Amino acid sequence: xxxxxxxxxxxxxxxxxxxxxxxxxxxxxxxxxxxxxxxxxxxxxxxxxxxxxxxxxxxxxxxxxxxxxxxxxxxxxxxxxxxxxxxxxxxxxxxxxxxxxxxxxxxxxxxxxxxxxxxxxxxxxxxxxxxxxxxxxxxxxxxxxxxxxxxxxxxxxxxxxxxxxxxxxxxxxxxxxxxxxxxxxxxxxxxxxxxxxxxxxxxxxxxxxxxxxxxxxxxxxxxxxxxxxxxxxxxxxxxxxxxxxx
Numbered sequence: 001x002x003x004x005x006x007x008x009x010x011x012x013x014x015x016x017x018x019x020x021x022x023x024x025x026x027x028x029x030x031x032x033x034x035x036x037x038x039x040x041x042x043x044x045x046x047x048x049x050x051x052x053x054x055x056x057x058x059x060x061x062x063x064x065x066x067x068x069x070x071x072x073x074x075x076x077x078x079x080x081x082x083x084x085x086x087x088x089x090x091x092x093x094x095x096x097x098x099x100x101x102x103x104x105x106x107x108x109x110x111x112x113x114x115x116x117x118x119x120x121x122x123x124x125x126x127x128x129x130x131x132x133x134x135x136x137x138x139x140x141x142x143x144x145x146x147x148x149x150x151x152x153x154x155x156x157x158x159x160x161x162x163x164x165x166x167x168x169x170x171x172x173x174x175x176x177x178x179x180x181x182x183x184x185x186x187x188x189x190x191x192x193x194x195x196x197x198x199x200x201x202x203x204x205x206x207x208x209x210x211x212x213x214x215x216x217x218x219x220x221x222x223x224x225x226x227x228x229x230x231x232x233x234x235x236x237x238x239x240x241x242x243x244x245x246x
Contacts (some may be wrong), residue, residue, distance in 0.1 A: 004031040007194045014061035022048045024218040037205040040215035046198040050165050054087050080097040085159035090168045092148040094140040101136040104155050128155040146177030166197040214238045
């Protein structure tokens with residue numbers, strides 16, 4: 001079997017906001033087709049790490065390497081870089097004045113210059129993939145939270161990213177809608193999409209992740225296969241955290 005490519009790697013990544021040191025010496029790598037789930041209490045740095053991987057936050061020091069290329073925020077066109085790294089947020093941020101399909105085709109047409117007919121064809125395929133083929137001409141205000149989040153996933157996929165980042169994609173949803181979003185993500189994982197997911201859904205982490213990374217106070221405390229990390233955590237902090245939520 002051939003070696004899997006490194007899709008994302010961080011080396012000694014640090015991020016501070018003023019005096020607040022949020023990420024401390026983060027070394028992490030994500031291989032092709034891996035699903036990596038970041039867990040930890042609120043404020044442990046998970047979302048900031050994700051935002052640094054997408055250059056929505058610019059690191060204070062250290063390296064972010066995408067597919068063997070170290071990204072220098074001062075020299076690179078970060079909008080181009082972000083096309084390779086799709087991101088789905090807690091809040092869906094859909095354009096309210098555009099239809100569902102309009103939301104999905106906007107970026108490929110405006111940013112990548114995809115022809116309208118092609119964008120619409122691909123947009124409809126993506127909506128079918130996330131189970132919303134019948135909602136193409138509906139406006140976001142008519143959708144449930146779970147449907148909006150699935151549109152947001154389709155919209156991120158429309159840019160054909162190499163990697164998908166999910167920042168607590170289900171935390172703003174009513175409990176009964178969480179499952180539909182997670183099942184869409186499970187499908188993506190099955191298809192081999194490289195994913196880094198911040199979530200509190202431990203069932204998803206256990207079932208879908210290749211690796212689980214536990215963060216506390218801006219550091220990676222422990223990482224491992226889900227079974228090992230959940231059933232036999234090595235670090236006291238990990239044990240305490242899992243004890244408090246499981």
